[in-house]
Amino acid sequence: MINFWIILFALFFSSCSQAPNIYKTEGSLNNKINSLINASNLSTNLGIKAISLKTGEVLFDLNSDALFNPASNNKIYTCLSALAILDTNYTFSTEVYIDGEYLYLVGGGDPDLSIDELDSLASIISTQISGNKILVLDDSIFDQKTYGEGWMWDEGSWWYAAQISALSVNDNCVDFIIDPGEVGQRAKISSYPESNYYSIINNSITVNDTINFEEFKIERDWKGKTNVFSISGNILDTTSTDTIYRNIHNPTDYTGNLFKKMLNNYGINIIGIQKGVKPNSSKKIAVHKSKSLPHTLQNLMVESDNLTAELLIKTIGYETNKSQGNWKDGLIRTREFLHNEVGLDSTSFSIKDGSGVSRYNYSSPNHMIKILSWAYNKQSIRDIFLLSLPNGGKNGTVEDRNLPSNSYIKSGSLAAVTTISGYIINDESNPIIFSIFMNGFEGSSDQYKGLQDQIINALANIK
Numbered sequence: 001m002i003n004f005w006i007i008l009f010a011l012f013f014s015s016c017s018q019a020p021n022i023y024k025t026e027g028s029l030n031n032k033i034n035s036l037i038n039a040s041n042l043s044t045n046l047g048i049k050a051i052s053l054k055t056g057e058v059l060f061d062l063n064s065d066a067l068f069n070p071a072s073n074n075k076i077y078t079c080l081s082a083l084a085i086l087d088t089n090y091t092f093s094t095e096v097y098i099d100g101e102y103l104y105l106v107g108g109g110d111p112d113l114s115i116d117e118l119d120s121l122a123s124i125i126s127t128q129i130s131g132n133k134i135l136v137l138d139d140s141i142f143d144q145k146t147y148g149e150g151w152m153w154d155e156g157s158w159w160y161a162a163q164i165s166a167l168s169v170n171d172n173c174v175d176f177i178i179d180p181g182e183v184g185q186r187a188k189i190s191s192y193p194e195s196n197y198y199s200i201i202n203n204s205i206t207v208n209d210t211i212n213f214e215e216f217k218i219e220r221d222w223k224g225k226t227n228v229f230s231i232s233g234n235i236l237d238t239t240s241t242d243t244i245y246r247n248i249h250n251p252t253d254y255t256g257n258l259f260k261k262m263l264n265n266y267g268i269n270i271i272g273i274q275k276g277v278k279p280n281s282s283k284k285i286a287v288h289k290s291k292s293l294p295h296t297l298q299n300l301m302v303e304s305d306n307l308t309a310e311l312l313i314k315t316i317g318y319e320t321n322k323s324q325g326n327w328k329d330g331l332i333r334t335r336e337f338l339h340n341e342v343g344l345d346s347t348s349f350s351i352k353d354g355s356g357v358s359r360y361n362y363s364s365p366n367h368m369i370k371i372l373s374w375a376y377n378k379q380s381i382r383d384i385f386l387l388s389l390p391n392g393g394k395n396g397t398v399e400d401r402n403l404p405s406n407s408y409i410k411s412g413s414l415a416a417v418t419t420i421s422g423y424i425i426n427d428e429s430n431p432i433i434f435s436i437f438m439n440g441f442e443g444s445s446d447q448y449k450g451l452q453d454q455i456i457n458a459l460a461n462i463k
Contacts, residue, residue, distance in 0.1 A: 029059055029060060029458065029459070029462060030060060032458050033048075033060050033455055033458055036451065036454045036455060036458065037062075037451070037455075040447070040451045042441070042447055042448060042451060043441060043442075044438045044439065044440055044441040044448060045063075045066075045068065045438065045439045045440040046062060046063060046436075046437070046438055047062060047063040047064055047066045047068055047364060047365045047435075047436070047437040047438075048060055048061070048062040048063070048064065048365060048434070048435070048436050048437075048455065049061050049062075049064035049365040049366060049368075049369050049434065049435055050432060050433065050434040050435075050459050051369055051373075051432070051433050051434075052430055052432060053373055053376060053377075053430060053431050053432070053433055054429060054430035055430070059432065059459065059462070060459075063365075064364060064365040064366045064369070064435075065364050065366055066364055067349070067350075067362040067363065067364055068362065068363065068364065068365075068417075068419070068437035068438075068439045069359065069361055069362060069414065069417050069439055070356055070361055070362075070363045070368070070412055070419050070437065071356045071412030071413055071414045071417045071418070071419050072304045072306075072355065072356040072397075072410065072411065072412030072413065072419070073356060073363070073368060073410055073411075073412040073419045073420075073421050073435075073437075074309075074351065074353070074354070074355060074356030074358075074361050074363070074412070075300060075301060075304065075309050075354070075355060075356060075410060075412075076368065076371060076372070076410055076421065077334060077338060077351060077354075077371065078300070078309045078312055078313060078334070078354040078355070079297050079300055079301055079385065079388060080342075080371060080374075080375055080381065080385065081312075081316060081333075081334040081337050081338070082293065082296075082297065082312045082315075082316065083293070083297065083381050083384060083385065084337055084341060084381065085316050085319070085320070085333060085334075085337060086293055086315070086316065086319060087293070088292065088293050088294060088384060089292050089293070090292065090293040091289045091290045091291070091292055091293075092108045092109055092110035092111070092112075092113075092289070092290040092296075092315075093108040093110070093287055093288070093289055093290075094106070094107060094108055094110050094113055094117075094118075094121065094167075094287070094288045095108065095284055095286070095287045095288075096121055096125050096284070096285055096286040096287070097278045097282035097283060097284050097285065098125075098129060098133075098282060098283055098285050099278070099279055099281055099282035099283070101131075101132065101133055101134055102133070102134050102136050102282075103125075103129070103133040103134065103135050103136065103263075103270075104136045104138050104276075104278040104282055105135060105136070105137055105138065105167065105255070105256060105259055106138040106141075106278055107137075107138065107139045107141060107165065107166035107167030107168070107252070107255070108141060108166065109141060109142060109166045109168075109311045109314060109315050109318075109325065110168065110288075110290045110311075111168065111290075111296055111299065111300075111305065111307055111308035111311045111312070112290055112291070112295070112296060112299060112308070113168060113169045113170075113255075113288070113290070114169070114170065115169060115170055115192075115193045115258070117288050118169055118255070118258060118259055118262065118288075119262045120288065121259075121286050121288050122259060122262035122263045122265075122266055122268075123262075123266055124286045125263075125268075125285050125286045126263065126266035126267060126268050128285050128286075129268060129285070130268070131269070132269045132270075132271045133263075133268060133269065133270055133271070134270070134271060134272045134273075134274065135256060135259065135260055135263070135270045135272070135273045135274075136273075136274055136275070136276040136278070137167060137252050137253070137255070137256040137273065137274070137275050137276070138167075138275075138276060138277050138278050139165050139166040139167040139252045139275070140166070140277045140324065141166045141318060141324065141325060142164070142165070142166040142311075142314045142318065142324060142325040142326065143314075143324055143325065143326040143327075145164070145326065145327065146163035146164050146165065146251075147161075147163065147164070148164075148310060148327060148352065148353035148354075148355070148357060148358050149327065149352045149353065149358055149360060150352045150353065150357075150358030150359045150360035150361070151353070151357050151358055151359075152359065155357070156219070156220070156222045157218075157219055157220035157222050157229075157246045157247055158246070158247065159171065159173055159245040159246065159247060160304075160306050160357070161247060161306070161357065162247040162248075162251070162306065162307045163247065163248075163249065163250070163251050164251075164307065164310045164311065164314070165251040165252045165255075166252075166311075166314075166325075167251065167252045167255045167256070168251050168255065168307060168311070169251070169254070169255045169258060170192075170193065171245070171247075171305070171307055172247055172248055172251035172254065172307060173245045173246060173247050173248060174191050174192070174193075174195075174198060174229070174245070174246055174248060175191065175192040175193075175243055175244075175245055176189060176190075176191050176218055176229075176231075176243065176244045176245070176246065177189070177190045177191070177192065177241065177242075177243050178216075178235065178239075178241065178242050178243070178244060179239075179241050180206045180235045180236060180237045180238070180239050181206040182206060182237075183206050183207065183208050183237050184205065184206065184207075185205070185206055186202050186203070186204050186205065186206070187202065187204040187205075187206055187216070187231070187235045189202055189204075189231060193258055195254075195257060195258055195261065196257075197227060197248075197253070197254055197257040197258070198227035198228070198229060198248065199227070199228050199229070200228075200229050200231065201228065201229070201230045201231065202231045203230070203231060203232050204216060204231045204232060204233055204234065204235060205233075205234055205235075206234070206235050206236075206237050207234045207235070207236060207237065208236065208237050208238075210236070213234050214232070214233040214234045215233045215234075216231075216232075216233035216234060216235050217230075217231070217232050217233050218230070218231050218244050218246055219232075219246075220246055220247070220248075220249070222249065225249050225250075226249065227248055227249050227250075227254075229246060252275065253273070256273050257273065260273055294384050294387065294388065296308060296312070297384070297385075297388040298387065298388050300312070300388065301388040301389050301390065301396070301410055302388070302389075302390050302395055302396035302397070303396060303397070304396070304397045304410075304411075304412075306355035306356075306357055309353070309354035309355035309356075310327070310353060310354050310355055312330075312354055313327060313330035313331060313334065313353070313354035314326060314327065314330050315330070316329075316330040316333050316334060317329030317330030317331075317332075317333060318330075320333040327353065330354070331351060331352070331353075331354075334351065334354075335351065338351075338371070341374075342370065342371050342374045343370065343374070344367060344370060344371065348364075348367070349362055349363045349364070349367050350362040350363075351363075356412055356414075357414075359414075363437075364437070365421075365435035365436070365437055366435075368421040368435035369421075369433055369434075369435055372421060372422070372423065372433045372435070373433055376423065376431060376433070386408050386423070389408040389409060389410060389422060389423075390408070390409060390410070390411070391405070391407070391408060392404050392405055392406070392407030392408070392409060392456075393405060393407075397411050398411055398420075401449065401453055402450075402453045402457070403453055403456055403457070404424060404456065404457055404460040406424060406425050406426060406460065407422060407423065407424050407425075407456060407460065408422050408423045408425065409421065409422030409423070409456075410422055411449075413445060416439060416440055416441055416442070417438070417439050417445075418438050418445040418448050418449055418452065419435075419436065419437045419438065420435075420436050420449075420452050420456070421434065421435035421436070422434065424456070424459055424460045426460070426462075432459050432460075432462070434455075434456065434459055436452050436455060436456075438452070
C-alpha cells in the first residue's frame with residue numbers, strides 16, 4: 001500500500017509539474033480545441049478527454065491519464081454508487097418513539113428533511129401524547145464524525161461545509177434574509193428557522209455609496225464551536241432582498257431544539273433534551289418517509305449538495321453491513337462497486353469522501369469517461385442518472401454558464417480547481433462523453449470555466 005501511494009503521488013505531481021503536452025492530432029476538431037487552449041493564454045494543469053460512445057472514437061485527448069483533484073465531479077461516483085447499491089425506491093425515515101416519560105426522535109440520515117416536515121411530525125404526535133416529556137435525540141444509525149477526511153480545517157461556516165449528522169434538517173443551516181436599512185443604520189436581518197439555539201450580532205451598516213465600502217459578511221464563530229453569528233460590513237441602500245446560508249454547529253442538537261419548540265407550540269411540554277439510543281421497549285408513534293432516491297439524487301447533483309453526498313456514503317455503509325454507518329464502510333463498498341461492476345481499477349484513483357470537498361481525492365478524465373460510459377450503457381441506470389444532472393446553462397450550478405442546451409453535466413469547484421464532465425446528446429444512439437479537469441491555477445476560476453464552455457461547445461458543434 002505504501003508503494004502504491006508513492007507511485008500515485010509521483011504520477012500526479014509529475015503530470016502537474018509541466019505545461020500540458022497538447023496533442024497535435026490532425027483534424028478540424030483537434031485544431032479547433034488546440035486553438036482555443038492556446039488562445040486562452042491560461043496557466044493551469046489541464047486534462048481532457050472526449051469520445052463518441054457509439055464508435056469508441058477518441059475525439060480529443062490531452063493528459064487524460066493524469067491524476068487531478070476532481071472536486072464535485074466526485075459526486076458522479078457517489079450518485080451512481082447509490083443508484084446501483086441502494087434500490088431506486090429507497091427512502092429515509094425519521095421516526096418518533098415513546099417509552100414512559102421519554103420521547104425519542106430517531107434520525108435515519110434523511111438529507112432533505114425540511115422544517116415543515118419536522119413540524120408535521122410534531123403535529124402528528126401531539127394528538128397522541130400528553131404530560132411532561134424528556135426528548136431524547138437518537139442519531140446512532142451513523143458514527144459521530146461530522147467532517148470528512150481531507151476537509152480543510154478552515155472551511156468555516158459556509159453552507160457547503162455543513163456538519164454531517166443522521167439527524168439533519170434544513171441542510172443543517174440557518175437562512176439569513178437580508179434587506180438594507182435606513183442609511184447609517186444596520187441591515188434588516190431575519191432568519192429561518194427562528195430559534196434560540198443560535199444568536200446574531202448585527203454590526204452591519206447601510207450606506208448609499210461605495211466609498212470605503214466594506215464587504216458584507218455573515219460568519220459563525222466556528223473556531224469556538226459556537227452558534228454565534230456575527231454580521232459585519234456594508235450594504236447599499238438600493239440592494240434587493242438576498243438570502244445567505246450559514247451552517248450550524250452540532251446539527252443533532254439543532255434539530256432537537258427545533259423539534260422541542262414545535263412540540264411546545266402544539267401543547268407538549270418538553271422538560272429536557274438529551275442524546276441517547278431508543279430502547280427496544282419503546283413504541284413507534286410517528287414516522288416521516290422521504291421522497292424516493294431519485295429525488296435525493298437530483299438535489300445531490302443539481303444543487304451539488306455536499307451534505308447529501310456524505311449522508312449517502314454513510315447510508316451505503318449502513319445498508320452494506322447493517323451496522324453503524326460510517327465513511328470507511330461506505331467508501332469500501334463504493335470502491336468495490338466501481339471496481340467490480342464499472343471496471344475501474346480501484347488502486348488507480350483516490351476517493352476519500354462522497355462530495356469532493358476532500359483534498360485527498362484524485363481521479364483522471366479517463367476515470368470519468370469510463371464511469372459515464374458505463375452509466376449510459378446501463379439501461380436501468382441511464383434515465384434516472386440523466387435526470388439527476390444539471391442541464392447545460394439551464395439549472396443548478398451551471399445555470400449561468402454558456403453551455404449547449406443538449407449537455408447534461410456535473411461541474412466541480414474548489415480553490416484552484418475547476419472540473420466538468422458529462423454528455424452531449426445530439427443523437428441518443430451516439431452521445432459524446434467528455435471530461436475536463438483543471439487544477440493548480442491562481443485567482444478566479446471564471447476564465448477557466450469560460451475555456452471549458454468553449455471546448456464543450458466545440459464538441460457540440462461537430463459536423
